[in-house]
Amino acid sequence: KFNNRKYRVVIRFTNKRCICQCVYATLRGDVVVAAASSNELSAFGIPVGHKNYAAAYSTGLLLARRVLKNFDLDEKFNGKDELDGEEYHVEDEENEQRPFKCILDVGLRRTCVGHRMWGALKGAVDGGLKIQNSN
Secondary structure (H helix, E strand, C coil), rough: CCCCCCCCEEEEEECCCEEEEEEEEEECCCEEEEEEHHHHHHHHCCCCCCCCHHHHHHHHHHHHHHHHHHCCCCCCCCCCHHHHHCCCHHHHHCCCCCCEEEEEEEECCCCCCCCHHHHHHHHHHHHEECCCCCC
């Protein structure tokens, strides 16, 4: 099972921004498929507040759309149409193709309730990625 691509969604927080990447590992090193950073949200009309929960959600949503566009799946998996905070699973949609599956990678962060990384995870799931999660 060498060079078997298992995609990870890597979520990192710096002092000024949130960084989300979709990565897979090879023998030579990790390869980044797509990346999104919260300082890119300025182009979408969010000039400040790039490290709060809402910015993390928007960055995860942006990452999901970029990943699906790279694999030409953006037309098949639209994600959640109405962003109302309800739970959403992409595999519930009726499609002949399986959804794009990723594994969440939080690094050294402690996974406590209410952390901003869960906002980025929610954004990526609402964007159309299949990431295993539970309440």
